[in-house]
Amino acid sequence: MTTLTESLAEIAQRTRQAAQGLAPQTAAAKNAALEAMAQALEAAAPDILAANQRDCALAQEQGIPSALFARLKLSQTKLEAAIAGVRSVAALPDPVGTVQLHRQLDQGLVLKRISAPLGVLGVIFEARPDAVMQIASLAIKSGNGVILKGGQEATHSCRALVSAIHQGLGATEISPEVVALLTSREETRALLGMDQAVNLIIPRGSNSFVRFIQENTRIPVLGHADGICHLYVDAAADLEKAIPITVDSKTQYPAACNAIETLLVHAAIAAQVLPQIHEALQKAGVVLKGDAATQAIIPVESATEEDWSTEYSDLILAVRVVDSLEAAIAHINTYGSGHTDAIVTEDRAAATQFMNQVDAAGVFHNCSTRFADGFRYGFGAEVGISTQRLPPRGPVGLEGIVTYKYQLEGQGQIVASYSGENAKAFLHQDLPIS
């Protein structure tokens, strides 16, 4: 274990040094490196697909679950899409070097706050070898080094991909050492303990996997374990909107974290709307569970207390009838995971109250919860969705993997001049952001 930790420490040290060389690179240099990476991946496609076939054959021998196998399997199409993704990251604006604040503190004493890379990212993912390409390109674009730890089952694929990435970077101004790959399970634990060397952990995988990571590291974690999203159909809902939004929020991609798990319906409209929702959802293959008031209207299984806290990630929906908007908000703030919650109503005041009082990263009015997504928000890339309270919260684009630093330019100023008797006053005058 000591040897392992030491060798990992060396890897981390090399990645950090390479990242320090990457940080000041221009957007043009970083984009050229991404293009070289894309071309090297294209050239290595036969090797990558062969390595992936080896992983898939081993996985089948070991009988891994079919959902995991589907994520592991890399087809020519999937590979091409991932390479196109590398080029689309190159096309995004550079998140580094943006002036966020520009202020004259006094004559000739000028403060700037400028976005800067975080340092080194630790990215741990299950299966999904295509994540290697996406994450390596996001890291390079944001000026960060990255230590990748893929799932055991994807070892050959990850090695082939990182080898091609290293080859591509080799001919550019960016050191290949900005991207490091770990392959053994023990290294995951060791990585989680490197809070001096790794600045942010990004887990990609199941809820239980993310929760394990969150509970076993002191490094900040970007991600979410739970996605318990709600749709509330208010007394003043337009059913022409409520029914398609319910169906879309539940079924458009039920395994997604932004799909709803619980439907809340106002008592005044329940008898009218529940049979229609029941019918529409049954057509879509959704099994409903309901509280007593729901069961009095539609023939469904009973929902228990546990259902309100369950993320089904499947075609199952819990339904509860509530007596008021306040009761709906209280239910959401009690059982929700702070991801995304929506109201359907024509009552503007009710919508405002809901959006102010529901404590979630996303509060939606008259649209599907499935819009909670970095691409749909126009961020170009999505690094993850965070349900933590502190920013970055909600869908996170490249801006979530950079930080900022304050640069103060003076002409010899000292603080003593601004203190005590005859203290000079500060100007604190904001300057244009160029």
Added chain:
Amino acid sequence: MTTLTESLAEIAQRTRQAAQGLAPQTAAAKNAALEAMAQALEAAAPDILAANQRDCALAQEQGIPSALFARLKLSQTKLEAAIAGVRSVAALPDPVGTVQLHRQLDQGLVLKRISAPLGVLGVIFEARPDAVMQIASLAIKSGNGVILKGGQEATHSCRALVSAIHQGLGATEISPEVVALLTSREETRALLGMDQAVNLIIPRGSNSFVRFIQENTRIPVLGHADGICHLYVDAAADLEKAIPITVDSKTQYPAACNAIETLLVHAAIAAQVLPQIHEALQKAGVVLKGDAATQAIIPVESATEEDWSTEYSDLILAVRVVDSLEAAIAHINTYGSGHTDAIVTEDRAAATQFMNQVDAAGVFHNCSTRFADGFRYGFGAEVGISTQRLPPRGPVGLEGIVTYKYQLEGQGQIVASYSGENAKAFLHQDLPIS
């Protein structure tokens, strides 16, 4: 312990509920509450000072260190200054409700990112009863509930202060329950474990105290344990600037976290500048320690490896001669705490390289490190200074104790319309921020 945790859980629950009522309050209502608080504190001044005298008498009996005693002692002047501070927080712009992003995703589908309170702050401080007033006003202004835990030695003072605050709030639209006070030491531990109820911990105290908090909670902590700041005098330094900046950075307030602990001097200028710096610092009562190259020029004690990582918080300064700008940057990135580091040089390229490559919240050119401060940056109030990489980093104003939420307003839109064949395209058009 179970009873304690339970009662604390009840307090946290009440604070959270009160905070939910505070969150949607207007700036006017919050400012009126702050004014009422200031008036109640003025009216209760005799009680507060009497309570503080009781604490001071007990503290003297127990022989607490004089520095701690000085922080505990509340004079009429100190109380008046703190009450003026409450009113100055009222005068700051409201950090809640700011539109940070306004984007049309498609016709009639409009996204806004709006700043919002975090929820409940847990603030733990040593001695300093005046912190109660500052923190309670920052919490109310930012729409957050706050659970305060003062030092044992300030119990009577804190009770008298919070009692006055509660009385002041009693006559306003803000519930007095937004401010809660804990007084027993065991409650600190319990508070650190309440990661469901408390959203941010703000410790105020010594480095070891902050480190203890950081190492014993999973709740995000706003603050810093170390302030190991550097000043680098480059080969191209103007000595007319270098000497006063060195003196100011070290002596203007040596106990502050933004005072320098290590001076780095380029070898090419060392023989010229070190004697002058030595003389100026000796006049100011500073004891120097130096590496061998420094000792060859000025008669000082020898500095060891340990000195490079020591925050003296006192009139002591370690000095090292470096052969290059790169060596100075490497020293800072190895031993620094990422707080604030400065360069003195007339060489623009050297300054740019230093500011790009030094990894710290503040990188300064030709000015004192003592400028690293929320008030001097023009933030109006300083909640703390963070040396973590992720934002908020550096001096943190009110914006560091709020988060944001995404509000999406639709007219019945569903994601299915934007998927698959015949998918509608998103507009992603930024709208003016009003």
